[in-house]
Amino acid sequence: MNSRFAIFLLVLFVFLSVKAQKYDHYSVEDGLPGNMVYRVTQDKKGFVWAITDKGIARFNGNTFKIFNTKNGLPTNDIWDIQITNDHKLWYFSKSASLGYIENNEVFDFPAENPDEQLFPAIIFKIDNDIYFGYNNLSYYLHDGQWKLLDEATASDDDEKLARYLRYKNKMGDFVAANKQRYQRGLLRVLDSLGIIIGEKSYAVLNLNSNDLFEYNFPEAIKAKDPGLFRVHAVNGELQFTGPEFVANMDNDYQLVNLSFFSEDLKAHFAMRDKLGNLWMASLNQGLYKLPAVNRKNKYWLEGKRVRQLEDTPLGIIASVQDYGFYLYNASYDSFDLLNKSEGFVYGTAYIDQLSAAFLLTSKGIVKVNANGILQSFSPMARKICYHEGYLYGNVSSGLNQIDPIQMQVTRHIKGVGIKDIISYNNMLIVGTSNGLKQLKNDSLLPIQINGQVFSRPIMNLGKLPSGILLITTDGFGAYRTDLEEITQIEKTEYLSANSQVVQDNNLWLSTSQGVLQYDLDQTKITLKNTIGTEYGVPSVNTHTILAQGDALWIGTDNGLVKLPSDLQKQDQYLGIYVEKGSYAGKEINKVDKVDYQKSGTLSYVIGTIDFSQKKESSPYEYRLYPFETKWITTTSNIINFSNLPPNDYTLQLRKGQNSSTHKFSISPLWWQKPISKVVFVSLGSLLLLLLLLQIRRYEINKKLSKLEIQNKLTEFELYALRSQMNPHFVFNSLAAIQYCINNGDIRSAESYLVKFSRLVRQFFELSKQKEVTVSKEVELLKNYLDIEKLRFNEKLEYSIKIGDSVEVSKVNIPTMLLQPVVENAINHGIFNKESKGRVDIRFQQNGDNSLEVEIEDNGVGFVNTKKTDSGKRTSSHVLEDRLLFLNKSGKWDISLSHREAYPEKEDKGNITTFKITAIA
Numbered sequence: 001m002n003s004r005f006a007i008f009l010l011v012l013f014v015f016l017s018v019k020a021q022k023y024d025h026y027s028v029e030d031g032l033p034g035n036m037v038y039r040v041t042q043d044k045k046g047f048v049w050a051i052t053d054k055g056i057a058r059f060n061g062n063t064f065k066i067f068n069t070k071n072g073l074p075t076n077d078i079w080d081i082q083i084t085n086d087h088k089l090w091y092f093s094k095s096a097s098l099g100y101i102e103n104n105e106v107f108d109f110p111a112e113n114p115d116e117q118l119f120p121a122i123i124f125k126i127d128n129d130i131y132f133g134y135n136n137l138s139y140y141l142h143d144g145q146w147k148l149l150d151e152a153t154a155s156d157d158d159e160k161l162a163r164y165l166r167y168k169n170k171m172g173d174f175v176a177a178n179k180q181r182y183q184r185g186l187l188r189v190l191d192s193l194g195i196i197i198g199e200k201s202y203a204v205l206n207l208n209s210n211d212l213f214e215y216n217f218p219e220a221i222k223a224k225d226p227g228l229f230r231v232h233a234v235n236g237e238l239q240f241t242g243p244e245f246v247a248n249m250d251n252d253y254q255l256v257n258l259s260f261f262s263e264d265l266k267a268h269f270a271m272r273d274k275l276g277n278l279w280m281a282s283l284n285q286g287l288y289k290l291p292a293v294n295r296k297n298k299y300w301l302e303g304k305r306v307r308q309l310e311d312t313p314l315g316i317i318a319s320v321q322d323y324g325f326y327l328y329n330a331s332y333d334s335f336d337l338l339n340k341s342e343g344f345v346y347g348t349a350y351i352d353q354l355s356a357a358f359l360l361t362s363k364g365i366v367k368v369n370a371n372g373i374l375q376s377f378s379p380m381a382r383k384i385c386y387h388e389g390y391l392y393g394n395v396s397s398g399l400n401q402i403d404p405i406q407m408q409v410t411r412h413i414k415g416v417g418i419k420d421i422i423s424y425n426n427m428l429i430v431g432t433s434n435g436l437k438q439l440k441n442d443s444l445l446p447i448q449i450n451g452q453v454f455s456r457p458i459m460n461l462g463k464l465p466s467g468i469l470l471i472t473t474d475g476f477g478a479y480r481t482d483l484e485e486i487t488q489i490e491k492t493e494y495l496s497a498n499s500q501v502v503q504d505n506n507l508w509l510s511t512s513q514g515v516l517q518y519d520l521d522q523t524k525i526t527l528k529n530t531i532g533t534e535y536g537v538p539s540v541n542t543h544t545i546l547a548q549g550d551a552l553w554i555g556t557d558n559g560l561v562k563l564p565s566d567l568q569k570q571d572q573y574l575g576i577y578v579e580k581g582s583y584a585g586k587e588i589n590k591v592d593k594v595d596y597q598k599s600g601t602l603s604y605v606i607g608t609i610d611f612s613q614k615k616e617s618s619p620y621e622y623r624l625y626p627f628e629t630k631w632i633t634t635t636s637n638i639i640n641f642s643n644l645p646p647n648d649y650t651l652q653l654r655k656g657q658n659s660s661t662h663k664f665s666i667s668p669l670w671w672q673k674p675i676s677k678v679v680f681v682s683l684g685s686l687l688l689l690l691l692l693l694q695i696r697r698y699e700i701n702k703k704l705s706k707l708e709i710q711n712k713l714t715e716f717e718l719y720a721l722r723s724q725m726n727p728h729f730v731f732n733s734l735a736a737i738q739y740c741i742n743n744g745d746i747r748s749a750e751s752y753l754v755k756f757s758r759l760v761r762q763f764f765e766l767s768k769q770k771e772v773t774v775s776k777e778v779e780l781l782k783n784y785l786d787i788e789k790l791r792f793n794e795k796l797e798y799s800i801k802i803g804d805s806v807e808v809s810k811v812n813i814p815t816m817l818l819q820p821v822v823e824n825a826i827n828h829g830i831f832n833k834e835s836k837g838r839v840d841i842r843f844q845q846n847g848d849n850s851l852e853v854e855i856e857d858n859g860v861g862f863v864n865t866k867k868t869d870s871g872k873r874t875s876s877h878v879l880e881d882r883l884l885f886l887n888k889s890g891k892w893d894i895s896l897s898h899r900e901a902y903p904e905k906e907d908k909g910n911i912t913t914f915k916i917t918a919i920a
């Protein structure tokens with residue numbers, strides 16, 4: 001009788017415990033391929049795998065990655081999986097092919113016989129190999145096909161097949177010897193262990209040592225259907241599971257660490273992961289998770305907004321928005337409805353002086369006495385406190401003074417925005433939306449602290465153990481004050497603190513970002529911890545706190561949780577990895593080399609394995625070696641790299657103690673390869689050498705051409721000098737002078753002799769110069785024409801006109817350029833003329849560096865001039881050649897033109913025009 005009662009109490013305790021647990025639920029709405037989940041397991045990296053009737057799902061704590069027929073599975077209805085030591089996840093179903101998933105890729109292998117349907121009823125996992133069988137048939141994977149094993153002809157030389165047959169035969173012998181207990185039991189072989197589950201017991205046979213371990217089921221699970229019991233290997237250990245429970249198997253294969261979960265989940269299979277979380281598979285409701293931290297917590301009123309908790313002699317009263325007030329029943333560890341409220345629920349206040357609790361709603365006040373009797377009264381109050389024999393409660397129009405016996409309003413004090421009231425040092429302190437006030441003589445007067453009014457919007461007022469007043473505000477943090485000095489509590493800036501509680505040396509503040517725990521000191525309050533979803537709190541938007549004994553009760557937007565006093569935060573982060581990589585739009589997960597693309601961008605999608613309750617992005621570090629040597633911190637799950645040259649790269653990731661790498665190469669194009677670069681450099685060097693040789697040849701030719709021009713110019717100048725000093729001119733000039741002497745005209749002879757000697761001197765002086773000023777050239781022309789005039793016996797006249805803009809002393813022209821033309825006009829034009837001849841020379845400036853010179857004569861003209869070819873070059877030809885080389889020198893641009901002066905006359909004359917431009 002005592003034993004049965006103990007079992008009843010155990011079952012009742014388990015039932016109440018699992019009812020109060022909070023589960024995370026995943027279904028097709030969350031990305032699960034189907035709600036019919038057969039199995040759940042975890043691989044060595046930390047991914048959780050679930051098999052369903054609609055495919056296989058891999059879960060990283062945030063998203064599901066789906067594998068189905070689209071990815072290569074033979075069917076979506078996969079009903080068993082095994083993970084071998086080489087990290088391959090093998091899938092099993094009744095189909096024409098079976099295989100495994102590795103690195104996000106499905107490898108599927110058909111039966112050797114195309115018409116055969118595979119049925120893996122009994123699965124053997126031995127190290128990295130898989131064998132299965134049914135109806136005494138055995139299959140193994142060979143050359144990419146599932147082959148039927150002929151046990152009669154199987155060679156003992158194949159060690160793996162021999163070991164499989166040895167294990168199979170041993171298990172067959174054991175079952176045959178224990179038909180009564182294990183006739184319809186579930187058989188599974190995991191490495192060297194054969195496990196069979198019967199109606200009331202299970203056995204584990206070491207197939208190497210033949211050691212047998214056999215145990216009856218524990219009392220707590222005897223009532224459950226053993227046909228649903230399963231054993232599976234996960235994270236290096238064996239786990240035993242069935243409807244509403246999971247257990248570990250110790251070194252002797254006994255069931256330990258037995259954990260139960262609610263039958264409401266309708267879960268038939270469970271797995272405990274490496275972090276201690278429980279995962280439950282349901283055949284119609286999807287997948288459930290019970291976080292390890294939640295297993296130590298208790299949960300009530302899920303989905304309800306718990307506004308306030310109040311500890312009373314009757315028990316803890318929870319004020320729940322839209323529902324009313326619930327009283328905690330310690331015997332059944334439950335919250336029972338105490339008073340249903342149809343109005344707005346404000347909270348509960350227990351007044352020690354009156355030994356009563358007051359339930360505050362928009363419909364009025366409900367008084368609960370020490371016997372639990374409820375009485376309703378019409379006065380309304382949002383907050384209530386006891387001060388000098390009266391109750392004071394705030395309403396929208398101000399503050400009501402209430403007779404605690406009659407529960408009637410005896411006085412009303414006008415005020416706006418009152419949020420809380422407290423009796424403090426014989427004063428009634430009021431917290432309002434525009435600061436701290438005090439009730440004095442029926443008025444609410446602002447309180448000055450350090451000569452200033454505290455005007456922050458107040459939400460709650462409380463007391464610290466030292467008697468200091470604690471103030472929490474809406475959006476401006478929390479403060480402590482003795483009404484003489486005021487100090488803000490650290491790390492509360494811009495927070496909205498909804499309530500506070502003090503226990504021993506701890507202060508807790510409920511905020512919209514979780515519960516802040518502070519260490520109290522006489523002079524300083526120091527932040528100790530932040531309690532949020534990572535501790536199993538159902539929502540970070542917390543409204544109320546209650547510290548009672550060894551537990552902390554927290555009311556949130558999503559129900560009520562009871563945390564143990566030894567708060568333990570468990571890191572649910574397991575790893576970081578590359579979810580997807582691409583280069584120039586091409587996936588690189590399955591290849592280690594890609595060809596270089598000019599505008600190719602390398603892009604990675606980064607994933608983390610994190611089963612924590614918090615889902616906000618957390619930072620990690622990365623670098624692409626050798627492109628980057630410094631680590632870069634980011635929270636983005638996408639990272640990009642542009643303009644990468646061909647090279648071998650390694651993406652390195654790290655977060656906390658976990659790290660991951662992904663290697664790949666960008667292959668160079670043919671012109672980027674080393675041999676191509678050598679060829680390009682060689683060709684470039686050769687072209688450069690040829691170019692330098694060509695430049696050198698050009699420079700040499702240029703210098704030779706320059707020397708040739710200089711030599712030619714010198715030759716032409718000498719020729720011009722010879723033409724100016726020709727024998728006929730000299731003889732005729734001297735004959736003219738002699739004629740003057742013979743006729744006794746000594747004065748004219750002297751004059752002409754002087755001019756002749758001066759002209760000869762000028763010829764020789766100018767022959768040494770390349771350029772001469774216009775004034776020097778005019779002087780030479782005058783001397784020459786004067787002598788020619790003497791020679792022609794005054795048959796010749798001339799004029800030289802210079803434009804006003806010509807600066808004769810500054811403008812230069814090439815030497816010996818004009819005189820040969822003037823000489824030619826006299827000797828060939830005027831000499832053959834019967835009448836008197838005339839030569840006019842005109843200088844005119846055309847621009848800054850350009851000079852125009854016209855030489856006009858009234859001679860017979862070119863048409864009437866008789867020319868004889870003596871075989872020698874004429875002065876005209878020499879002049880043209882000289883102009884050609886002057887223009888090539890780069891210093892001059894000279895043009896020469898001829899036209900008839902009097903085309904209508906017989907003696908047509910000639911005008912020769914020079915346009916001389918000095919090149920700067």
